[in-house]
Amino acid sequence: xxxxxxxxxxxxxxxxxxxxxxxxxxxxxxxxxxxxxxxxxxxxxxxxxxxxxxxxxxxxxxxxxxxxxxxxxxxxxxxxxxxxxxxxxxxxxxxxxxxxxxxxxxxxxxxxxxxxxxxxxxxxxxxxxxxxxxxxxxxxxxxxxxxxxxxxxxxxxxxxxxxxxxxxxxxxxxxxxxxxxxxxxxxxxxxxxxxxxxxxxxxxxxxxxxxxxxxxxxxxxxxxxxxxxxxxxxxxxxxxxxxxxxxxxxxxxxxxxxxxxxxxxxxxxxxxxxxxxxxxxxxxxxxxxxxxxxxxxxxxxxxxxxxxxxxxxxxxxxxxxxxxxxxxxxxxxxxxxxxxxxxxxxxxxxxxxxxxxxxxxxxxxxxxxxxxxxxxxxxxxxxxxxxxxxxxxxxxxxxxxxxxxxxxxxxxxxxxxxxxxxxxxxxxxxxxxxxxxxxxxxxx
Numbered sequence: 001x002x003x004x005x006x007x008x009x010x011x012x013x014x015x016x017x018x019x020x021x022x023x024x025x026x027x028x029x030x031x032x033x034x035x036x037x038x039x040x041x042x043x044x045x046x047x048x049x050x051x052x053x054x055x056x057x058x059x060x061x062x063x064x065x066x067x068x069x070x071x072x073x074x075x076x077x078x079x080x081x082x083x084x085x086x087x088x089x090x091x092x093x094x095x096x097x098x099x100x101x102x103x104x105x106x107x108x109x110x111x112x113x114x115x116x117x118x119x120x121x122x123x124x125x126x127x128x129x130x131x132x133x134x135x136x137x138x139x140x141x142x143x144x145x146x147x148x149x150x151x152x153x154x155x156x157x158x159x160x161x162x163x164x165x166x167x168x169x170x171x172x173x174x175x176x177x178x179x180x181x182x183x184x185x186x187x188x189x190x191x192x193x194x195x196x197x198x199x200x201x202x203x204x205x206x207x208x209x210x211x212x213x214x215x216x217x218x219x220x221x222x223x224x225x226x227x228x229x230x231x232x233x234x235x236x237x238x239x240x241x242x243x244x245x246x247x248x249x250x251x252x253x254x255x256x257x258x259x260x261x262x263x264x265x266x267x268x269x270x271x272x273x274x275x276x277x278x279x280x281x282x283x284x285x286x287x288x289x290x291x292x293x294x295x296x297x298x299x300x301x302x303x304x305x306x307x308x309x310x311x312x313x314x315x316x317x318x319x320x321x322x323x324x325x326x327x328x329x330x331x332x333x334x335x336x337x338x339x340x341x342x343x344x345x346x347x348x349x350x351x352x353x354x355x356x357x358x359x360x361x362x363x364x365x366x367x368x369x370x371x372x373x374x375x376x377x378x379x380x381x382x383x384x385x386x387x388x389x390x391x392x393x394x395x396x397x398x399x400x401x402x403x404x405x406x407x408x409x410x411x412x413x414x415x416x417x418x419x420x421x422x423x424x425x426x427x428x429x430x431x432x433x434x435x436x437x438x439x440x441x442x443x444x
Contacts, residue, residue, distance in 0.1 A: 018071065031068040034093045038064030041089035049087075060089055067093050074100040078114045085121045088129065094118060095161045102165025103172070115162050123154035213413040219258060224366045226254050228331040250330055316355045318343065318378075324355070325376055328362045334373040335362070341380030350441055353417045354378075354387055357425075360410045361389035361437040369394045372434065384423075386440045393433030414439070 018024040038060035046056025063084050070077045078101050081094035098118060102111055127150035134146060233247040316324075325337045346354075358376060365374050374391040411427050414437070418425040423441035430436050 023071065027068055027070060030070075030092070030096055031065050034067040034090070034096070035061045035064035037092050038084070038089045041087070045087040045089060063090060064093055067096060070097060070100045071104075074104050074106070075110070075114065077101075078118060082114075082118050082121050085118075085125050088125065091157065094122075094157060098158060099161040099165040099168075102162050103169035105169075105173075111162075111166075115158060119154050119158040122157050123150045126150040126153040209416070213416065215262075219262070223258065224363045225327055225331050226251050226258075228366055228370075250327075254327070316352060316359075318346070318351045318354055321355060321358060321376075321378065324359055324362070328366070328374075331366065332371070333362070333365065334371075335376060336374070337376045337378070339378045339380070343380060346385060346443055349421060350385065350443065353421055353423075353441060354385055354439070356417060357387055357414050357437065357439045358389055360414050364410055364435070364437075365389075365391045369435065371395045381443070383444070384440050384442050386438070388436065388438045390430065390436040391434045411437075 016024075018027070039057045040060070042056035042058075042060030043053055045060070046053045049056070063080060066077055066080045074097060077093060077097035081090045081097050084090040085094070098115060101114060127146060130146045130149045134141070134143075230247075230251055233244050233251065322337060325335055328335050345351075358378075362374065362376075365372060369391050372391040372394045374389065377386075377388045377390075379386040414427075415425045418439045418441055421441050423439060425439045427437045428435070
């Protein structure tokens with residue numbers, strides 16, 4: 001399928017070996033003309049050969065009608081034309097046969113051999129006939145005219161159709177080659193556009209997953225702490241008003257922090273490079289795309305795929321880890337933080353991932369092991385950063401859960417974050433009845 005929307009590999013529509021009806025009509029017309037010519041030329045041939053006239057006419061009609069099969073057997077047509085050359089008939093058949101032979105897909109040595117045979121045969125017959133006419137006195141020109149007439153006649157009947165056929169055949173092959181190249185290019189561009197669209201869709205899916213993971217990390221931890229503090233506030237509201245006030249203040253602070261982080265994230269999602277909000281557009285009806293536009297579409301799709309990633313909100317950082325642990329301690333968790341090695345700067349993605357792993361692990365402790373003692377360990381190594389969050393078994397197994405809903409995506413999100421940076425993530429229960437989350441992330 002090309003830019004015009006037409007398929008050049010059409011099925012044959014003509015009878016027998018003809019691809020089109022007009023080709024059959026043309027060959028039938030040429031065959032009738034050749035048969036009439038050979039039939040008329042069969043009369044003098046019959047007189048010279050001393051055979052009945054009707055036999056000469058029938059022979060001419062049969063010989064001339066061979067031109068009907070010029071498209072299927074061009075070699076046979078040229079051979080018949082060469083064979084009837086001594087009878088001085090089949091000039092139209094010889095011309096059309098040479099043209100068809102030169103234009104078809106045959107080896108050049110076959111074309112040259114048959115064209116040479118036709119040239120030599122025509123030259124010999126013309127030389128003999130002109131010599132006989134000169135001997136009878138029908139022609140009174142000099143002796144130079146005999147070879148001149150033989151050469152010019154043979155060249156005139158052989159060279160023009162042969163050269164024209166070679167030109168038409170070469171042009172046809174060139175057009176077919178260009179058409180095949182255009183079709184191949186179109187298929188490649190369509191494949192490129194499909195791959196670019198798949199890449200863009202994959203990028204959008206990855207970005208949706210990343211946004212969902214970020215939203216989960218931001219909301220789950222803050223809201224979990226708010227629920228824990230709200231439960232503590234409800235429990236001590238009447239017994240210890242001062243502690244209730246502190247818990248209420250903590251709930252307010254955590255709510256404001258959660259809202260701030262959500263606003264920052266939504267602000268990035270809503271605004272593009274220009275800072276303007278994205279407006280919904282009504283897409284027009286699909287229209288056929290020409291070949292020239294396929295490449296443009298592929299390039300646009302590829303550029304969209306490359307630009308599909310949204311700018312990540314700044315923070316959090318490992319320097320805020322102590323504050324994070326302090327929030328869990330304020331919510332009633334017995335948590336201990338230990339740091340090995342010297343704190344240094346890491347790439348933003350590494351620090352954010354390490355922070356989120358610890359944050360999600362602490363959130364899971366609040367959800368599934370309320371009251372359990374928790375250990376947070378962070379190690380700064382030469383080429384990597386390692387973190388581990390381990391909790392003991394809950395003091396009261398029957399009340400291990402704080403009543404917080406769980407979507408089951410926390411561990412999966414942590415693993416995706418760490419593996420995406422080339423790290424290792426391991427999680428599972430401990431022999432003492434607790435739970436351990438460990439991760440190692442390359443520093444580069």
